[in-house]
Amino acid sequence: MKLLALFVVAFVVTGSNGCGRQAEPPVPPITTPVPVVEEVISAGTASRQENAWATGGGIDWNHVGRGGSSSGSRRGSTSSSSSSSGSSSSSGSSSSSGSSSSSNSSSSNTPAASPQPVSRSELRTLSEELLRLDTHGVGNLVTLSPQGRTSSGNSADQAPENLFSSVAARALSGPTFSALVALLDNYEASVTRPERDTNQEKQEQNAFLDAVMSTAIMSRTQEFLRSKGLISSPMKEVLREIWFTSYPRSRRTLGSSGFEHVFVGETKNGEVTGFHNWVNFYRQEQQGHLDYFGHMKTVDLGDQNQIILLKFKWADEAKPFGSMFVGTSPELDMALFTVCFYARPGANCPVALNGHRFNIKTYYQTYHGKKYIGTAFPNI
DSSP, X not given: OHHHHHHXXXXXXXXXXXXXXXXXXXXXXXXXXXXXXXXOOOHHHHHHHXXXXXXXXXXXXXXXXXXXXXXXXXXXXXXXXXXXXXXXXXXXXXXXXXXXXXXXXXXXXXXXXXXXOOOHHHHHHHHHHXXXXXXXXXXGGEEEOOOSBOOTTOOSOOOSSOSXXXXXXXXXXXXXXXXXXXXXXXXXXXTTSOOOOOHHHHHHHHHXXXXXXXXXXXXXXXXXXXXXXXXXXXXXXXXXXXXXXXXXXXXXXXXXXXXXXXXXXXXXXXXXXXXXXXXXXXXXXXXXXXXXXXXXXXXXXXXXXXXXXXXXXXXXXXXXXXXXXESOOHHHHHHHHHHHHHHSTTSEEEEEETTEEEEEEXXXXXXXXXXXXXXXXXXX
């Protein structure tokens, strides 16, 4: 009887074929991919995402490895997977797309050796000061028609009319506005098409930089960034490098830059990306290339300046939601975005305009070991 019992036990353990079975490996849990959110997040999420930068920690520009990863890859990438820019690859050799490699550019976007902490209160105080210095702002010459409310998932057009119901003819005649307008037709919308700067386009870039550098806003911005050890090169060269250096968002094609993404807008994978400036929005709407679908939120900044979170289609491509200042000058937008790029790179940057507290969100694009503006926008 004992032998029979042992035989039964052995049969159960080893199986009918006499070979010992290995335990089946555990089935890995099924995880739902985190959805890619296009650029704008809620204020509650923004406040939770504030990291060590917001506590006044010093800036460490080596916190992302060469090429955007700790493995030393030279592939270009944004500072966060939630950026609409997406990751893109680049080669250490010269690209055939027509622009020179940024690895040959100066290191003007590299902070000084010992940057100082920048507190929330300093950022909010500075942003209020920059708003007061915005003598070129034209919010009083712009009238919006926000119309119906919408959401990113709503496919219906909730705004039968244009967003801009009126913009005075003189609104865009100021020196920085006219210099900005001259740049807007210099770019290919698709990130898969290379950008080639002609001599005339380079002259227009230089004229724009000269115009913004002549303003009190940019003088104060330069003073602040230098006082904090965040820049050491002349401000004009800093702006030229971080805003106008070409880098790839699609394969190896040098088809994008911070300026194009933020101030002009781009298309990638069937959607609009960037496009965070009201001047090009107005011009594209006037030319019949842009269809406004409605808004999610607006913030009144006084003197008719506003922030709007909205939805639209441009060149038959959708922008599920995006945000922009309205009525502000090009130099104010660029100054605020530049300060946040250095003070809170890849994070939420606390600012205040006319008593309204909110965040500016930036992402940086890493290309050949250097960081450039990937995107920047008011996060309301």
